[in-house]
Amino acid sequence: MDRNDIKKWFKSPDKMGDKYSLWAIYFCTGCGIIEIPPVITARWDAERFGVIPVATPRQSNLFLITGYVSVKTLRAIIRTYEQMPEPKYTVGFGSCPINGGMYWDSYNTIKHLDKYIPIDGWIAGCMPRPEAIFVAVTHLWTLIDQGKAKAYVKYREKYGLYRKNQEMALGKLDWPPLYTTGGGND
Amino acid sequence: MVINILEIIISPVLAFIIGIFFMGLFRKITARLHWRYGPPVIQPFLDLIKLFHQQGFSHGPVFDLGIIMALAGSIVLILFIPFGGICPISNSGGLLVIIYIMLFAPLGIALSGGEAANPNISIGISRKLILALGYEVSFLLALLALMTYYNTISLVDIVEAQDNYKWALFSPLALSGIAYFIIMPAMLGIRPFDIAGAPQEISTGPAIEYGGKYLGLFNIWHALSMFVYIALFVDLFLGGGSNPLTFFIKMLVVFILLTFIHGVFPRFRIEQAIKYLWKWPVIISLSGLILITVIR
Amino acid sequence: MNLAQLILISLCGAFLTYLLGKASSRIRDTFAVFISLLLIIPLFCLYGKNEEITYYSFLGLPLILKITPLSWLFAIAVQTITSLSVIFSLSYMKGKERLDFYYLMLLLVNTGMLGIVLSADLISFYIFWEIMSWSTFLLISYNRGPALHAGMKYIVMSIIGSASMIIGILSLYVNCGSLDFVQIASFIPRTSSGYTLFILILFCITFGIKNAIAPFHTWLPDAHSEAPSPFSAVLSGVLIKMGTYGFILFMYTIAxxxxxxxxxxxxxxxxxxxxxxxxxxxxxxxxxxxxxxxxxxxxxxxxxxxxxxxxxxxxxxxxxxxxxxxxxxxxxxxxxxxxxxxxxxxxxxxxxxxxxxxxxxxxxxxxxxxxxxxxxxxxxxxxxxxxxxxxxxxxxxxxxxxxxxxxxxxxxxxxxxxxxxxxxxxxxxxxxxxxxxxxxxxxxxxxxxxxxxxxxxxxxxxxxxxxxxxxxxxxxxxxxxxxxxxxxxxxxxxxxxxxxxxxxxxxxxxxxxxxxxxxRKKINIAQDDSYAAGAYVPKDKYNYTVDFYKPLSGMIKPYLRDFVDDFYLWLADVIRTFSDKTRKIYCGDLGYYISYIVLFLAVLIVLKMGLKIW
Known part of the structure; x- marks a missing residue:
């Protein structure tokens, strides 16, 4: 952890700020949220690393998708993701957002979340332990440092594609497109 | 003249540093009370760096203007409050002007939040204004007791009258001082009175739509208001300070006491808060004022 | 231009507006704006002057107009607010009926107020006071419906005030012999303090009612909300302040x-x-x-x-x-x-x-x-x-x-x-x-x-x-x-x-x-793109204005009933019932009337005889 490295702060305050002030929106999509209370309270205390839960997407820059994603929740996830200010990072938590997990044959669950919103990283497991969240956060730091955590840029560039996938899953969306630019081709 | 200009520049900067430090300390102490390790003390500053390069969303001109007005009001307020001998424009109206400049911040945030058109914001603002109505009774009674006792409306005169350890807290004004201290959590919006910005109920109330630099300005405002209310208490009841250092130490003591209150209490409902604020602090401060009018 | 001419122009302007309205509404509007703006200029020129004019003599009492710094300030405020209100009325009142009447009354109120602040004796003061009160009544009731009720409330209280004032005037006339403010002011210190207090209280009732001080405030909420908006501005801005002027006049000029x-x-x-x-x-x-x-x-x-x-x-x-x-x-x-x-x-x-x-x-x-x-x-x-x-x-x-x-x-x-x-x-x-x-x-x-x-x-x-x-x-x-x-x-x-x-x-x-x-540069977003816990809320469904201070109003409402208003309404009700009962003696039957006369005569005779016998 290079939080106390003053030189780095002067060199790239943007990156350092993003790294050490990750504000996660607490949004429980499924069972995974049960691992978050121990993470933010006395046992593991995520605030040590500047990670705190915030109440609204406008204030947050880290989106933890905790657990399986039903079609109904997907709508809210997309809405919340679009309301977050850039730069924003998303982490899929648990097996279900990755490939459906134990809900692989459910009619009402989204199998591959990254078809609908871009994901910076995954935490596999069912359930992952709280320590896994810290591993994910440290990994996210590395990605931010290397400039690889650019999923939000991808969303902007390929918005047409994402929007098409979203409409495929949800039917007609009742909110206007976020970006007018961004082609649909992969 | 040069010294005056220097003071005008220095005092907001000093207030900003102290306010941010207090915010960090606040989080740290609360964490330790919760048996956590807690963030580093400079964490609020790191958050500010992030917030200012994050994107912000604006709902319209008043959305921007309101938050700017709130922060500007707090900065002006700092210029009016003596900080251990540093007081650039104290002689422009005294305590009455201070009471009124205090209105800029809540009104600015209320206007800004109003344009964002979110019902949770409206509920938060409504709660904030009602809560202010609750604590303002004792606040005004305490200030009037001071102004009557020293027969002046100038804050500098009040501070000077308390020189040589003749603190107002250990004089007939003690009751007013106690009432002021009781309502201070409500003024700062910390527990048990963090009703207006309750994150779990109404998603931080007025700050819902603030993101990026808006939230940054909001946080700076919060830090400054923390500084202002505590500094006002120190000036009014603890005799100010002969130099900035003693002043800061007094502020620190008051602040840590307040943080302890924050750390251990749950949250009131708004009706409970009003009932509480209109009962005990008012009884204390009213008897304080009656005492002052009788002994004068 | 002297003060009498000023008032005269204002008065004639009002009636001329009414007459012009019969010819063309456009000319009437222009003229109303013109006359109200025109009067500001001579008023401004009067700044710092101490002009006084006796324009008429009534029962040997001179009727005087006089300008003092105080009346100058009030006159300027009155004229400015009225002119702005007339300008505002142009589009606000467009298409409504009885507009000639509306402008006449608005300008008459203006004349009344100008007269009040400029008059220097109690008779002119009273005359202009009544002009103002009655034209105000007609304007408050302009919209009919609930406005009639509001206007009635206003005029009843106003009449009580006027009655109180006329008692005061008569008492002063009997005791002092003059109604000139200067004469009264020199008379007051010579009289007993009890009498001074009596006079002050009488006039304070008058001005208190116009000024809507508790407990005389009950007419105001109805009147202000029912009157046409431009007139509400005049009403609240300057008209009720005539009471303030009266307070200052009696407390500091006269007493x-x-x-x-x-x-x-x-x-x-x-x-x-x-x-x-x-x-x-x-x-x-x-x-x-x-x-x-x-x-x-x-x-x-x-x-x-x-x-x-x-x-x-x-x-x-x-x-x-x-x-x-x-x-x-x-x-x-x-x-x-x-x-x-x-x-x-x-x-x-x-x-x-x-x-x-x-x-x-x-x-x-x-x-x-x-x-x-x-x-x-x-x-x-x-x-x-x-x-x-x-x-x-x-x-x-x-x-x-x-x-x-x-x-x-x-x-x-x-x-x-x-x-x-x-x-x-x-x-x-x-x-x-x-x-x-x-x-x-x-x-x-x-x-x-x-x-x-x-x-x-x-x-x-x-x-x-x-x-x-x-x-x-x-x-x-x-x-x-x-x-x-x-x-x-x-x-x-x-x-x-x-x-x-x-x-x-x-x-x-x-x-x-x-x-x-x-x-970083901000992004402007639409109003409905607002946090709603992840939901997209359609327009028009996400507003919170009803009962804005619910927690507070629930707490303070029981203590804030307008008991004074209730009391007055009760009093009005009692008086109405009593009058109804009294009216019953006029039953329309000749026999009853004759029996009343006979009874009355009998009582008189008994009294007369009683006095003679004992």
């Missing part, structure tokens, strides 16, 4: 400072101050509970009048200057608010605070002007309301009335509560779908509003301009003159420097704005 302070062991002015404090605190919180924009403003008018009377009655120079200045300021910002609400009502057709919202997107200029008006009402620094309230508070604190000062200061927080409700529920929040086609207010509505908001701001930053004039007035009443500079007040007990404060706030605003620009 004099020494008598007021010492009469009844100093209890008289203290009693009025306490009444004023009651007038501040209860109406302020009743205003919080209102859902009708104009009714809210009406209650707020009562409360602000409390500040004015409090400042005047406290009996110090600082308080007097503050009170008179607050009269002037209240005329500006309350007229501004009534006109803004009128513009909103004109465009949306409603003034119900529960159904409006989001109009800032549609009427930005009206919003900003209303915001300035609200700031003045609250007394934010940089508006004129701040300076006058500061003066009043300071007078109260230094005069050792901490409890009155507390009520005045606490009333300010109540003011914030209802003013924010007004601004939020009309202009902020979400725009309901039905108002999506609202256009901005017409030019004739924007001009008066913009002018008044300029007045509010300019006199807030440079309060010395009007304060100098008011200070000469207060000095002429024997108060100690204040050290007034263009930027505020310089005195040894506390300096108010508005230019300093302005500079500080302006610099801080610039600094924060630069800080704001330093951050």
């Amino acid at each position: 004099g400072l020494n008598i007021i302070i010492n009469i009844g062991g100093g209890s008289f002015h203290y009693l009025i101050s306490i009444l004023a404090a009651i007038t501040i605190i209860f109406p302020t919180f009743i205003a919080v509970l209102q859902d009708d924009a104009k009714r809210l403003l009406a209650w707020s008018s009562i409360a602000q009048v409390g500040y004015i009377i409090l400042g005047i009655a406290i009996g110090t120079g600082l308080g007097f200057v503050g009170g008179v200045f607050h009269f002037f300021n209240h005329a500006a910002f309350k007229a501004l608010l009534f006109l803004s609400v009128g513009a909103v009502e004109y465009r949306t057709g409603t003034r119900d605070l529960n159904s409006l919202g989001g109009l800032i997107k549609k009427m930005p200029i009206t919003f900003f002007c209303a915001l300035i008006g609200v700031f003045g009402l609250i007394g934010m620094p940089l508006t004129n309301g701040f300076v006058s309230k500061w003066l009043i508070y300071k007078a109260l604190i230094l005069g050792e009335h901490p409890f009155l000062a507390f009520i005045a200061l606490f009333g300010t927080w109540g003011t914030i509560i209802y003013s924010y409700k007004l601004i939020h529920n009309i202009f902020l929040g979400q725009l309901p779908e039905k108002f999506s086609n609202v256009r901005k207010a017409p030019v004739t509505m924007r001009i008066p509003v913009i002018f008044l908001s300029l007045v509010v701001v300019v006199f807030g930053i440079l309060p010395g301009i009007p304060l100098k004039i008011i200070d000469t007035i207060s000095a002429s009443f024997g108060f100690q003159p204040q050290d007034i500079q263009i930027w505020g007040i310089a005195s040894e007990t506390g300096v108010l420097n508005m230019v300093n404060i302005f500079a500080a706030i302006f610099a801080a605003l610039i600094f924060v704005w630069l800080l704001f620009l330093m951050g």
Whole structure:
């Protein structure tokens, strides 16, 4: 952890700020949220690393998708993701957002979340332990440092594609497109 | 003249540093009370760096203007409050002007939040204004007791009258001082009175739509208001300070006491808060004022 | 132009407007604006002059018009507010019926008010007072329906006031032999203090009713909310202040400072101050509970009048200057608010605070002007309301009335509560779908509003301009003159420097704005793109204006019933029942009437005989 490295702060305050002030929106999509209370309270205390839960997407820059994603929740996830200010990072938590997990044959669950919103990283497991969240956060730091955590840029560039996938899953969306630019081709 | 200009520049900067430090300390102490390790003390500053390069969303001109007005009001307020001998424009109206400049911040945030058109914001603002109505009774009674006792409306005169350890807290004004201290959590919006910005109920109330630099300005405002209310208490009841250092130490003591209150209490409902604020602090401060009018 | 001609032009102008209206409505409108604006010029020229004219003699009593600094200030305020109201009326009243009558009455009210402030004897004072009262009644009832009831309430109370005044006039005529203000003023110190108190109380009832001081305030909320909006501005801005003028006239011109302070062991002015404090605190919180924009403003008018009377009655120079200045300021910002609400009502057709919202997107200029008006009402620094309230508070604190000062200061927080409700529920929040086609207010509505908001701001930053004039007035009443500079007040007990404060706030605003620009560029988003826990909420479904202060109003409502109004209504009811019963003796049967006569004669004979026998 290079939080106390003053030189780095002067060199790239943007990156350092993003790294050490990750504000996660607490949004429980499924069972995974049960691992978050121990993470933010006395046992593991995520605030040590500047990670705190915030109440609204406008204030947050880290989106933890905790657990399986039903079609109904997907709508809210997309809405919340679009309301977050850039730069924003998303982490899929648990097996279900990755490939459906134990809900692989459910009619009402989204199998591959990254078809609908871009994901910076995954935490596999069912359930992952709280320590896994810290591993994910440290990994996210590395990605931010290397400039690889650019999923939000991808969303902007390929918005047409994402929007098409979203409409495929949800039917007609009742909110206007976020970006007018961004082609649909992969 | 040069010294005056220097003071005008220095005092907001000093207030900003102290306010941010207090915010960090606040989080740290609360964490330790919760048996956590807690963030580093400079964490609020790191958050500010992030917030200012994050994107912000604006709902319209008043959305921007309101938050700017709130922060500007707090900065002006700092210029009016003596900080251990540093007081650039104290002689422009005294305590009455201070009471009124205090209105800029809540009104600015209320206007800004109003344009964002979110019902949770409206509920938060409504709660904030009602809560202010609750604590303002004792606040005004305490200030009037001071102004009557020293027969002046100038804050500098009040501070000077308390020189040589003749603190107002250990004089007939003690009751007013106690009432002021009781309502201070409500003024700062910390527990048990963090009703207006309750994150779990109404998603931080007025700050819902603030993101990026808006939230940054909001946080700076919060830090400054923390500084202002505590500094006002120190000036009014603890005799100010002969130099900035003693002043800061007094502020620190008051602040840590307040943080302890924050750390251990749950949250009131708004009706409970009003009932509480209109009962005990008012009884204390009213008897304080009656005492002052009788002994004068 | 002398004063009699001024009044005559005003009077003839009113009737000429009526006649022109029969020919063409366009000419009538132009003429009404012309005549009301024209009169401002000679009034301005009268500044600092001490003109006096005896225009008529009645029963050997001279009828005198006279201009003093005090009446000059009131006359200017009256004429300005009326002209702005006439300009505003052009589009507001367009298409309504009986317009000739409306303009006639509006200009007659103006004449009445000008006459009141310019007259220098009680007979002319009474005549103009009645002209004003009756034309006001006709204007309040202009809209018919509930307005008739409001007007009736107003005129009944007004008549009680006039009756009280005429008793006072007759008593003074019998005892003093003259009704000239100068003669009365020289007579009062020679008479007993009991008689002085009697006269003062009689006139205080008259002026208290017009000024809507508790417990005489009950006519005002109905009248203000039912009258047409441009007239509400006149009503609240200057008309009820005629009572204030009367208070100042009787307390300081006629009775004099020494008598007021010492009469009844100093209890008289203290009693009025306490009444004023009651007038501040209860109406302020009743205003919080209102859902009708104009009714809210009406209650707020009562409360602000409390500040004015409090400042005047406290009996110090600082308080007097503050009170008179607050009269002037209240005329500006309350007229501004009534006109803004009128513009909103004109465009949306409603003034119900529960159904409006989001109009800032549609009427930005009206919003900003209303915001300035609200700031003045609250007394934010940089508006004129701040300076006058500061003066009043300071007078109260230094005069050792901490409890009155507390009520005045606490009333300010109540003011914030209802003013924010007004601004939020009309202009902020979400725009309901039905108002999506609202256009901005017409030019004739924007001009008066913009002018008044300029007045509010300019006199807030440079309060010395009007304060100098008011200070000469207060000095002429024997108060100690204040050290007034263009930027505020310089005195040894506390300096108010508005230019300093302005500079500080302006610099801080610039600094924060630069800080704001330093951050990453913002993105403008639509209003409905708002946090809703991940849901997308359609327009028009996400508004929170109904019952804005629910937790508070639930708590304070039981304590805020208008018991005085209930009592008056009960009294009216009793009198009506009693009169009904009395009327029954006129049954229309000749036999009964003859028996009444016979009975009466019998009683007379018995009495006569009784006297003779015993």
